[in-house]
Amino acid sequence: MSGAPRPWNLVAELTYRCPLRCAYCSNPVDFAAVGDALDAATWARAFREAAALGAVHVGLTGGEPAARRDLETIVAGAAEAGLYPHLVTSGIPLAQERLAALRSAGLRSVQLSLQDVLPEPAAEVAGGDFQARKLAFAAAVRALDLPLTLNVVLHRRNLSRVAEIVALARALDADKLELANVQLHGFALANRAALLPTRAALDAAARAVAEARAAGPRPEILFVLPDWWSDRPKPCMGGWAQKTIVIAPDGLVLPCHAARGLPGLAFHRFPERDLRTCWEDAPGMGAFRGEDWMRAPCRDCPERARDFGGCRCQAFALTGDPAEADPACSLAPRHDVVLAARAEASSLAPPPPLALRGASAGVSASG
Amino acid sequence: MTPAELEARLRGVGAERYHDKHPFNQRMHAGALTPEEIRLWVRNRYYYQTRIPVKDGLILAKSDDASFRREWVGRLHDHDGRAPGEGGLELWLALAGAVGLDRRRVEDLSGVLPGVRDACDDYVRLVESNDLLASVAASLTEMFAGDIMRTRIEAFERHYPWVDTAGLRYFRSRTVQAPRDARFGLDFVLARATSPEDQARCIAALERKCEILWRLLDAIEAAGRRPRLSRHAALRADGPDAALVVLPERAVRINASGAEILALCDGAASAAAIAERLRDRHPAVPNVEPDVHAFLASMERLGVLESAP
Helix, strand or coil: CCCCCCCCEEEEECCCCCCCCCCCCCCCCCHHHCCCCCCHHHHHHHHHHHHHCCCCEEEEECCCHHHCCCHHHHHHHHHHCCCEEEEEECCCCCCHHHHHHHHHHCCCEEEEEECCCCHHHHHHHHCCCCHHHHHHHHHHHHHCCCCEEEEEEECCCCHHHHHHHHHHHHHCCCCEEEEEECCCCCHHHHCHHHHCCCHHHHHHHHHHHHHHHHCCCCCEEECCCCHHHHCCCCCHHHCCCCCEEEECCCCEEECCCCHHHCCCCCCCECCCCCHHHHHHCCHHHHHCCCCCCCCCCHHHCCCHHHHCCCCHHHHHHHHCCCCCCCCCCCCCCCHHHHHHHHHHHHCCCCCCCCEEECCCCCEEECC | CCHHHHHHHHHHHHHHHCHHHCHHHHHHHHCCCCHHHHHHHHHHHHHHHHHHHHHHHHHHHHCCCHHHHHHHHHHHHHHHCCCCCCCHHHHHHHHHHHCCCCHHHHHCCCCCCHHHHHHHHHHHHHHHHCCHHHHHHHHHHHHHHHHHHHHHHHHHHHHCCCCCHHHHHHHHHHHHHHHHHHHHHHHHHHHHCCCHHHHHHHHHHHHHHHHHHHHHHHHHHHCCCCEEECCCCEEEECCCCEEEEEECCEEEEEEHHHHHHHHHCECCCCHHHHHHHHHHHCCCCCCHHHHHHHHHHHHHHCCCEEECC
């Protein structure tokens, strides 16, 4: 790790409310119990304190950030603090007029999620048909000359359509296309068997990406083989509490959006304490910062400087112990869990139905 | 192919790919270049001129035939002269003076664009790595040079009256030399390239040469672009002697000299003009201009800079 920890990027989770019910939502499974505790003025203060800590970008996310009626004021607060406001949205329920107002307030760039290129499978994942509105929203973003990133979570049910997804991103004049392989925690864990793709399908997708990249520079395509097929863990968050700071809707300050679910970690809450204290002094922030926490084989591994020991949330989700070596790594003592998941993903049995994110509590079943 | 068919194929390469069709030359001949663009071209094309006697020396060394060498050495005399102050290179420097350039700054090659250098060095490498036949074939762009020189003289007299016509002597000398040299080279190639393989190699060598001349102009044209900070970029200080250019989901750290370059990227000044200004500001620093061009190219790749329309 070069240099002292610096929260370059602030992830501002404005609310966990969302009109979509994606089966792989990365919000906490008990999201409904987390209220929106921070008003716009408090967010503005958080933005100023984050800038003082060295933050440059702020991702305004959720849930669906546009579910907040004061989003314009919040964006203005971020811009006034000198941050570069980036909206991470489902595109629902944003109207074009509101997008223009957000741009006037200082919004600089937009990430729009798409669930699929086809409306029907997209609706099965999101729990409703939003596709036409999303495409209209993408056009509105580009009409305002805002840089557009499309984010598509890849999984067993849409992986065969990567070429079509790229073509759609081109047609929408997206600057960037983030093809994010589904991760094994949060709601996705409950849907593991329905979402995990086979290795053959991933390889075919990788070839489609390579062809799309060769066909032209736009959009820039982000795609990496998922860690549980690549034998080495991902350099999660660029290291625990090193480069990113997350403020949850209830003010809890975290090193990543999923860290709330880890047991035995104490984090501070903003604005009960100032942001510097939340970042520098919270016991949970220090728990996995740097390398002192590492066990064998990580602590002697030459690759620890590259992957920082992988993902703590994945380690907990798959082994029950967040300090365990990330099972994605072939050197990890519990790599057998990932091998079992690979075998499960490659089985010929028809995948089970998806369980969508529940509107109030837990999850509910859906075909 | 018969010799006549081969000649037709070689002429076809020129008809299709010779750089008289390059947009930069088209604009030059239509009178659309600014004085700054003319100077940029003269200064950079000088590097190509310096490579010609080098590649002709390489070709000489490939021949075992005294009569060939006797003829070919004439090209060295044409370019280098038989005494200081004579020859084609000297005439090119006179052109440099006529368009308002300081000849020492042309001669020292300090302003040669990286892309121009690459293209010209590729020509020398092409001759180095090929046999005599293909090397002579590569020089056959001379078949098309007489016409372009006449067009150029006319264009300069008509559209660029600020250039002293005494500066055009290089072009005039080439209207005589190029057709004569081309005749010799063509006869040589037609007599020796009799197998299909040799004929194909000769055609390919001439195509490569056309591509090199084209790339040279691409690089010059690119240096005329007018960079400015991307409209999506936010520039902010980061510590005492660094700045950050903030872009969507990306930030680029810039040191003090980078910030000095970016400050000149106003969408009005060309890349070449920016490089020249910085060279003038830092006369003691070597390689300022190529470094500036490399920096501008990397900033464009990262999305920090865009070109003004």
